[in-house]
Amino acid sequence: MEAISYERAGDVASALRAAQQPGTMYIGGGTNLLDLMKGGVARPMRLVDITHIGGLDTVASLPDGGLRIGALVRNSDAANHMAIRTQYPLLSQALLAGASAQLRNMATVGGNLMQRTRCPYFYDIAFDRCNKRTPGSGCAAIEGHNRTHAILGASAQCIAVNPSDMSVALAALDAVVRVVGPRGERVVPFAAFHRLPEDRPDTDTTLLPGELITAVDLPPPLFGDHAHYLKVRDRASYAFALVSVAAALQLDGRTIRQARIALGGVAHKPWRASVAEQMLSGQPLTDAALNRAAAAALRDARPQHDNAFKVQLAQRAIVRAVNLAAGGTGGVA
Numbered sequence: 001m002e003a004i005s006y007e008r009a010g011d012v013a014s015a016l017r018a019a020q021q022p023g024t025m026y027i028g029g030g031t032n033l034l035d036l037m038k039g040g041v042a043r044p045m046r047l048v049d050i051t052h053i054g055g056l057d058t059v060a061s062l063p064d065g066g067l068r069i070g071a072l073v074r075n076s077d078a079a080n081h082m083a084i085r086t087q088y089p090l091l092s093q094a095l096l097a098g099a100s101a102q103l104r105n106m107a108t109v110g111g112n113l114m115q116r117t118r119c120p121y122f123y124d125i126a127f128d129r130c131n132k133r134t135p136g137s138g139c140a141a142i143e144g145h146n147r148t149h150a151i152l153g154a155s156a157q158c159i160a161v162n163p164s165d166m167s168v169a170l171a172a173l174d175a176v177v178r179v180v181g182p183r184g185e186r187v188v189p190f191a192a193f194h195r196l197p198e199d200r201p202d203t204d205t206t207l208l209p210g211e212l213i214t215a216v217d218l219p220p221p222l223f224g225d226h227a228h229y230l231k232v233r234d235r236a237s238y239a240f241a242l243v244s245v246a247a248a249l250q251l252d253g254r255t256i257r258q259a260r261i262a263l264g265g266v267a268h269k270p271w272r273a274s275v276a277e278q279m280l281s282g283q284p285l286t287d288a289a290l291n292r293a294a295a296a297a298l299r300d301a302r303p304q305h306d307n308a309f310k311v312q313l314a315q316r317a318i319v320r321a322v323n324l325a326a327g328g329t330g331g332v333a
C-alpha cells in the first residue's frame, strides 16, 4: 500500500502552488485518474482536488460572440447547456456519445481533455512493454492485438489512440484551450494541444508540468445548422469509438461554403481532415465529391495488422456524417 496525500484547492493560485511538488496530480471528476491509480498505471504521491475552485464551473458568452466553457463544467452540464445545444450542437452530440450518464455527471471538461488512451497494453501493467507507461520498454500493441489502434500519425514507439469524443468536436470547431501555470496564462490552439506519439508517447499533450486547464473557448458559432457527430463502435452505447467523425458545414443551397471534419479513434490525437475540408469547400455536395474527399482524408493511413478495416470504415463514416450534417442538425444516424 502506498500513502497518498490529498489536498483540496480553493483557488487557482493554491492549486498551482500545490502542484509544484513532485508527484502531484490534479484530480477533477476522478473517472479516469482513479481507474488508472487502481490499476497501478498512475502512481501520484499527492492529489490536488480542483473541483472546489470557484469560477471554473460556468459557461459564459465572450465579447466576440464565442463561448467560454470552464474546465470544471461537468460533461453532462456542458452537453445540456442551452447555448451549447443550440449553437454548438456538434459538441453537445459528441459529449452525449461518450461514456454513460453517471460518468458524464462526474467528468469535467478539463479531465476529458486529459483522459488517457484505452490501449489495453497501457492499461494492464501485467504487460511489460508500453512506451507510454514505461518509456523505452517497447510497444506490445504493434505485434499484439491492435484492432482498435491508430491508422494515422502513429510512430514505431506507439500506436495508441486518443479516446475522447468531446475532443473530436472541439478540434472541428477550432476551440482553444486556456491554461495557467507558474509562468502565467497561455492560450493553446486545439490542434496544438494533443500531440502525436513520435518518440515521446508518454506525453499526450503540450501541457507543461504543473499547468492547469482553466477553460475551453469556442469561436463564434458558424455551424449550428449543419452538424453531426457520428460514432461507430462495437456496442450501441458505453463503448469507445472505433472511428468517429465530427462533421459541420456551412451551406449555400447544396453548395458547401465551408466544411469542418475531424476524426476520432484513428490517431494519438483528434485528427483534423484538412485536405478533405479544402476539397469540399466551394463545391456542390455530390456523392462523387464526398467520396473523393473521404478517400483523400485517409490517403496517409498506415493500418496495423488487425485494423485495415478502419480505413474504409473511416471513409464511409465521413461520407455518412457529412451527408447527415447537410440534412440539418438533429438528423438521425
Ligand SMILES: Cc1cc2nc3c(=O)[nH]c(=O)nc-3n(C[C@H](O)[C@H](O)[C@H](O)COP(=O)(O)OP(=O)(O)OC[C@H]3O[C@@H](n4cnc5c(N)ncnc54)[C@H](O)[C@@H]3O)c2cc1C
Binding pocket: 025, 026, 027, 028, 029, 030, 031, 032, 033, 034, 035, 050, 071, 075, 097, 098, 099, 100, 103, 106, 107, 108, 109, 110, 111, 112, 113, 114, 115, 163, 164, 165, 166, 211, 212, 213, 214, 238, 239, 240, 241
Ligand atoms: C467506463 C467508462 C467509459 C467511458 N467512455 C467514454 C467514451 O465513450 N468517450 C469518451 O470520450 N470518454 C469516455 N470515458 C472517459 C471519460 O470521459 C473520462 O474519464 C472523463 O472525461 C475524465 O474527466 P474527469 O474530470 O473525471 O478526469 P479525472 O479522472 O479527474 O482526470 C483525468 C486527468 O486529467 C487531469 N486533469 C483533470 N482536470 C484537469 C485540469 N483542469 N487541468 C489539468 N489537468 C487536469 C488529471 O490530473 C488526470 O491526469 C469513459 C470512462 C469510463 C470509466
